[in-house]
């Protein structure tokens with residue numbers, strides 16, 4: 588039997604992050620400092636960008652990106668995380684942001700409807716039948732870039748990297764993988780549409 592590690596509780600916590608001073612203290616197991624630096628270092632955002640963050644949890648990354656873009660829309664499956672995101676954004680007086688309950692598997696996303704699509708740490712949680720149609724929809728929705736994170740090199744998913752590269756090739760995106768050294772962390776990636784300006 589595999590025991591849950593110290594950072595992986597058996598039951599999904601109410602929140603994803605532990606950095607939630609504003610809402611009862613977060614009970615999540617991740618620290619924003621594990622998650623934000625790659626986005627800040629590698630992702631390119633522009634002041635006129637319309638951005639969507641799919642699976643945004645309590646929106647802590649969403650709110651950091653909001654400083655750099657025209658508008659960002661956060662979509663998240665869990666009600667409490669959306670409520671926390673709305674509360675924190677209000678307290679921080681961030682106005683170019685919105686949060687809603689939704690699923691990447693069912694949300695309507697028109698082709699090239701957002702300059703940048705953020706899709707961090709969600710893909711691996713989708714069911715096998717939802718994973719690749721959702722990934723194709725996410726890429727299709729981006730005018731310029733998809734900011735993506737998922738574990739790539741797990742022994743149970745030996746073909747994930749190849750499938751991802753093939754999909755990017757079919758849809759005319761470049762794929763850059765930024766390897767990381769955190770043991771349980773997913774690989775951070777950026778896909779850029781080849782005809783984007």
Ligand SMILES: C[S@@+](CC[C@H](N)C(=O)[O-])C[C@H]1O[C@@H](n2cnc3c(N)ncnc32)[C@H](O)[C@@H]1O
Nearest residue numbers: 642643644663664665689690691692707708709
């Ligand atoms: C691992 S957390 C990552 C949170 C955030 N993207 C980040 O990197 O800070 C994944 C989040 O995606 C949400 N999620 C899972 N499946 C989803 C789906 N089908 N649609 C939208 N959100 C989903 C979970 O509730 C969770 O808050």
